[in-house]
Amino acid sequence: MSERDYELDNIYMEFILENYRNPKNYGSMDNPTVERSGSNPLCGDEITIYLRIENNRIVDVRFTGRGCAISQASASILTEMIKGKDLDYVKGLKEEDLLSALGIELSPARLKCAFLSYRVLKDSVSGF
Amino acid sequence: MSERDYELDNIYMEFILENYRNPKNYGSMDNPTVERSGSNPLCGDEITIYLRIENNRIVDVRFTGRGCAISQASASILTEMIKGKDLDYVKGLKEEDLLSALGIELSPARLKCAFLSYRVLKDSVSGF
Amino acid sequence: MVNDSILDVKRIREDFPILRRRINNKRPVYLDSTATTQKPRAVIDAIVNYYENYNANVHRGIYRLSEEATDLYEKSRKNIGNFIGAREDSIVFVRNTTEALNLIAYSYGNLLREGDEILTTIMEHHSNIVPWQFLSRKGVKLVFADINPDGTLNMDDFIGKINKRTRIVTVTHVSNVLGTINDVEEIGKIAHDQGAVFIVDGAQSVPHMPVDVRRINADFLAFSGHKMLGPMGIGVLYGRKDILESMDPFMGGGEMISEVHTYGSKWAEVPLKFEAGTPNVEGAVGLSAAVDYLRSLGMDNVRGHEKYLVSYALERLGSIEDIQIYGPKDPEKRGGVISFNFRNIRSERIHEQLRKEGIMIHPHDVATILDMDSVMVRSGHHCAQPLMERLDVPATSRASFYIYNDRDDVDALYDAIGKVRGVLRI
């Protein structure tokens, strides 16, 4: 049993915090093509994602939510990643892609927070 | 936690063994006043006690059974103790009386064997 | 205030090997004893001694080793029973509080019928909610008594909800979130007046204060070894003997039978009737050693120490404007548990739309940031989601104290909380 090397101080990097305090694409959307919500009942994190899709392209994306810095920053970063991209890109997106965009290492418990928006996004495009 | 001082070699004393191999009062009885059986399902010991009671006195007693040396010797010794005694004596009989008649120290598991005949006897006089 | 606790915490800490560990070069400030406690050397040694010298299966062995193991197991039962004022024949060993409550729900629950009611409170742990929800399949209704704004039980509401259909009243002695100490003696009286059976969830009381089953009018009392210095995997269900005898067994198998035939079986005497399969002898022996350790400190002193610590913590944390504390303010009415949250923040530095609603710093971030200083608090719903809904929060942070905590730990907590907004730059 070796002690794991946690780099906890790393997770609140300025990039994450900036996306937490001033999330991109924050807010709701009138008449979205699709709107999906999800939550992590174990910690109470909530995310709603709104997509406007035209010609298989995400022409606009917004989200609202509440929760920890990781879940909210992750939603902000994820929405930035997909804005203007076509659906194939979104469908091909892997968890690792989001993780490397976040640029931090997370413990298993916090990974669930980071992936909440990812789950909701995947859910929202599954019908297309 | 101190080791208990088991005197195991003691329990197969000649007195016990003699009562095991050549039990007193062994055998069934025709037309007993009362006949009772009991068993210890955990080890399969079985004892049946037959009493002839006249004027509140045990004028005759017999037993049959199968089981370990302790349970069978104990039945033999117990029947000797009560033969000819009146019912009050039998009802007043304590577990310790039987134990001191046996003259050996027993572990909790083996105490159950020793007391099987005692239980059956108490049961058989309970209606009088 | 001087550091005048009744317990000699410095000396006590030396008994706990894990407290010597350094995490990121910092001493551990363990404030999660409500979830599970650390183990003193005496308990670890009892486990080792058991396996090195006495290990055997119990109850059936004729050889000395097995008799010794049986003896240790049954003496542990007696010792632990004694600790709560109960005879050994009303002590059933289980895995934990959860299993104890499920055992009652299955075995006593069998006797309930459609239309019967079970009265509990909104501050219960999931372990004292979900097993009773299972009974709704057969039409048994689960009713929740509310709390007052200060986090104490609303007795008017409770009394208003008890009635002739109430067959079971089941209440936590101490809330694992609010810290509230319920007046179980009084609640027991009310339950019995209605002819209901009274169950006390003692998971957070037995470890922290003197508890006597006779005094609190409990028909059943459930608690966990791991929350009171003992090993994991062992817990206790105390049950009034005549009630235990009237109940069907819970699990079937070895130990709990007196006779098995192909067509049916007869049960062993209480308490063995409820202990199916090879028991956790190690756990019983370890918990007995834990009870000895607690007894040597004195449960009055344990309670006194926690009252002292929680007063100090209420005072210090209460002085932080940002922080909201849940539960009663009076240390007499609460155990050594403090749940708290940051109040909504409307900092200039946050997104204008968020600013309108305010940001609540999430307890997970609080816990992570506190952990940077090796201050370990729990954060989440604490297995009390109905209470979270009632308090209208997604989660809380929770610090809890035990015999190895001291004012230093409260100070470390205070200091670490002070860093949270800085780390988040909010």
Next chain:
Amino acid sequence: MVNDSILDVKRIREDFPILRRRINNKRPVYLDSTATTQKPRAVIDAIVNYYENYNANVHRGIYRLSEEATDLYEKSRKNIGNFIGAREDSIVFVRNTTEALNLIAYSYGNLLREGDEILTTIMEHHSNIVPWQFLSRKGVKLVFADINPDGTLNMDDFIGKINKRTRIVTVTHVSNVLGTINDVEEIGKIAHDQGAVFIVDGAQSVPHMPVDVRRINADFLAFSGHKMLGPMGIGVLYGRKDILESMDPFMGGGEMISEVHTYGSKWAEVPLKFEAGTPNVEGAVGLSAAVDYLRSLGMDNVRGHEKYLVSYALERLGSIEDIQIYGPKDPEKRGGVISFNFRNIRSERIHEQLRKEGIMIHPHDVATILDMDSVMVRSGHHCAQPLMERLDVPATSRASFYIYNDRDDVDALYDAIGKVRGVLRI
């Protein structure tokens, strides 16, 4: 026959602290591993290390200590699953085999209806009988397949008793009395052909031979940690994932939920759905260390060693005229368990009426007398009363072997048996 076991027992013995103990100045000859095994230093150390360095509650904690404990717990699950060829998400931690079988009886049993049948065998342990008898309340019928005179399962009888109403077939892999190794692969095929679910009681196989859930066609496999060098209080239920998912939970409480509301709850994913309350992390970590220890010996070697010992024991005990041995004579078909009895004695020295019937020296006396030489065997019904009735004996003596036993132990057993009639002077 030379002492040519595959295992280096001398070295192995040094790993077991309890074997250094002297009882009445004699070295312990522990022949009761079927009831529970002794623990190697590696397992005791794993427990101590856990409590001294990693102890915390799992799954909910955000701080590092709790994450480390969670990590250890889940790695143990994976390691133990791997040992039986199963993925970690089909491994449920329970207390012991008994709880595992009760879990199935309650949760899968819920799906059974009046008229359904459960087929088992007459050689089962009570743990694989009593839980199914509980289902007779709802009109489910329990059917017992018989054995052949040599103690093997009577396959004709078994096949004759399976039919379209058979919903569950549950069979012990190895009998704890007869030693019989059942052909579970074949039995599983027959069960599946009838559309029945197949449960294997692995309490006496997983510790003693290579077992792969895929090879034996098991939908469920139950076993106990304490019978395979692990701590008490931990056991395993393997279940096919899709079946586990279709089942209702067993106990309710913390850990096993995803959401709790006052009006109802949602369950966590398998396997957590079946693990209510604080789990026995110590037990999981200890069992994982036991699995590592066994793996380092090689399960083929463990099996080979026991085959070697049981052959030797059959040969030696078989040479004593007084002794009757139960179960298959072929070591290929049996595990390292030998049950025996003295034949009826018609000695001149006993009461004439007793002489007619013959005296059977009771297994309790045998065990007590063997124990004088520190030879520890079990005696009694071995939690298999229906089998005792079938064999028409009140009880048997039973010697069982494991990795720390050697020819010396068999010799000590032989010698001690030789003294029994002398001690009783019969």
